[in-house]
Amino acid sequence: MLGGVTDVSSDPAPATGGRVAAFFDLDKTVIAKSSTLAFSRPFLQEGLINRRAVLKSAYAQFVFMLAGADADQTDRMRAHLTSLCAGWDVEQVRSVVEETLHDIVDPLVYKEAAQLVAEHREQGHDVVVVSSSGEEIVAPIAQMVGATHSVGTRMVVENGRYTGGVDFYCHGEGKADAIRELAAERGYDLAGCHAYSDSAVDLPLLEAVGHPTAVNPDRGLRKVAVQRGWPVLAFSHPVSLRARIPTPSGAAVAAAAAVGLGAVAAAGVAWFGLRRRRRGDD
Numbered sequence: 214m215l216g217g218v219t220d221v222s223s224d225p226a227p228a229t230g231g232r233v234a235a236f237f238d239l240d241k242t243v244i245a246k247s248s249t250l251a252f253s254r255p256f257l258q259e260g261l262i263n264r265r266a267v268l269k270s271a272y273a274q275f276v277f278m279l280a281g282a283d284a285d286q287t288d289r290m291r292a293h294l295t296s297l298c299a300g301w302d303v304e305q306v307r308s309v310v311e312e313t314l315h316d317i318v319d320p321l322v323y324k325e326a327a328q329l330v331a332e333h334r335e336q337g338h339d340v341v342v343v344s345s346s347g348e349e350i351v352a353p354i355a356q357m358v359g360a361t362h363s364v365g366t367r368m369v370v371e372n373g374r375y376t377g378g379v380d381f382y383c384h385g386e387g388k389a390d391a392i393r394e395l396a397a398e399r400g401y402d403l404a405g406c407h408a409y410s411d412s413a414v415d416l417p418l419l420e421a422v423g424h425p426t427a428v429n430p431d432r433g434l435r436k437v438a439v440q441r442g443w444p445v446l447a448f449s450h451p452v453s454l455r456a457r458i459p460t461p462s463g464a465a466v467a468a469a470a471a472v473g474l475g476a477v478a479a480a481g482v483a484w485f486g487l488r489r490r491r492r493g494d495d
Contacts, residue, residue, distance in 0.1 A: 220361070220362055231400065231402050231405075232338075232339065232399060232400050232401050232402065233336075233337070233338045233339070233401065233402065233405045233406055233407075234338060234339040234340070234341055234392075234395075234396070234399070234401045234406045234407075235329075235330075235333040235338050235339070235340050235341070235406065235407040235408070235409070236341045236342075236343050236392055236406065236407065236408040236409070236418060236422065237326070237330070237340065237341070237342050237343065237360070237408075237409045237410075238342075238343060238344060238409060238410035238411060238412065238415055238418070238428075239342055239343075239344035239346060239351060239354065240344070240346075240411070241411040241412075241428075241429050242323075242326065242409055242410055242411050242428045242429065242448070243322060243323060243326045243330075243342060243354070243358060244318060244321040244322055244323065244326075244354070244451075245321045245322075245323055245448075245451040246321050255309050255312070255313040255317070298368070298375045298377060299375060299376060299377030300374055300375065300377075301374060301375045302373060302374055303370055303373050303374065303375070304373065314353055314354075315357075318353075318354055318357065319357065320451055321451050322357070322358055322451060323448040323449075323450060323451055324448075324450040324451065325446070325448040325449075325450060326358065326409075326428075326448055327358055327359070329409070330358050330359050330360060331359060333407070334359060334361075338407075339361045339362060339399065339401070340355075340358075340359065340360040340361050340362075341355075341360060341361065341362040341363065341364060341392070341395065342354065342355035342358070342360045342362075342363045342364070343363070343364045343365075343383065343388050343391065343392060343418065344363075344364070344365050344366075344383060345365070345366055345382065345383050345384040345388075346365055346366065347365055347366050347367075347368055348363065348364070348365035348366060348367050348383075349365070350365065351363040351364070351365035352365070362395070362399075364383055364388070364391045364392065364395065365383050366379065366381060366382050366383045366384070367379070367380040367381040367383075368380065384414070385414055385415070385417055386417045388415060388417060388418040389417035389418050389420070389421040392408075392418065392421060392422075393421060403421055403422050403423065404422075404423040405423055405424075406422040406423060406424065407422060407423075407424040407425075407426065408421070408422040408424070408425050408426065409425075409426045409427075409428045409446075410427065410428065410434070411427070411428050411429045411430055411431060411434065412430075412431050412433075412434055413430075413431055413432075413433030413434040413437065415434075416434070416437065419443070425438075425443050426443060426444045426445070426446060427443055427444070427445045427446070428445075428446045428447075428448055429446075429447060429448055429449075430445060
């Protein structure tokens with residue numbers, strides 16, 4: 214499998230085809246805030262990043278929502294982000310995430326997204342959260358909102374530390390590749406599947422299914438959605454899931470080693486884009 218796919222439910226794999234899945238992007242689609250910025254404070258407190266990196270991630274959140282990148286730019290962004298996480302201790306990151314995940318993410322989940330996930334599950338659909346964040350951060354969030362699977366970026370770990378390498382970057386066309394492989398494994402009929410995203414960067418994901426929907430779309434995606442007659446939804450009400458959805462066990466969260474890595478990786482990608490724009494304005 215190309216992507217970092219995690220099964221966050223106990224549902225058995227289907228033996229036949231024709232099943233339906235709903236694929237959800239994460240930032241600004243399921244949660245109301247960039248996961249990049251959300252984990253800045255605990256990472257700063259633990260000394261994994263400095264204040265300069267926090268400021269970068271804040272600016273990066275804005276840029277990441279507005280600007281796409283071609284293949285060459287994406288490769289350069291990915292190379293840049295490796296310097297942010299190379300050498301991090303997995304156990305330290307695991308501890309940070311275990312202590313802060315629910316306090317940080319729980320209040321950010323859109324009520325509308327949680328309801329839509331529940332509706333798909335009631336119809337017997339699998340629900341898959343697909344994100345460019347690290348597979349470790351995507352899995353526990355997917356479990357929180359009631360999804361069955363998650364797909365995220367897969368980082369390289371050696372001797373308990375991040376090497377700075379990326380096995381699979383779940384971004385752009387990579388998302389579409391990952392869900393096609395997952396569809397082959399799980400027997401999904403993509404023509405009958407649904408996908409939700411806020412960004413034009415995810416057009417390959419949206420175009421891979423029969424029922425694409427734009428959620429809080431950026432300018433580029435809104436234009437495409439209107440041209441093609443795709444539904445456009447506005448999610449605007451974050452709601453705490455703590456009282457409604459059981460908190461994952463310590464073991465489940467521990468399995469998500471280095472959860473914040475994907476968030477910081479995304480910060481690197483976005484900050485590189487900001488630098489690129491500034492240079493272009495000079």
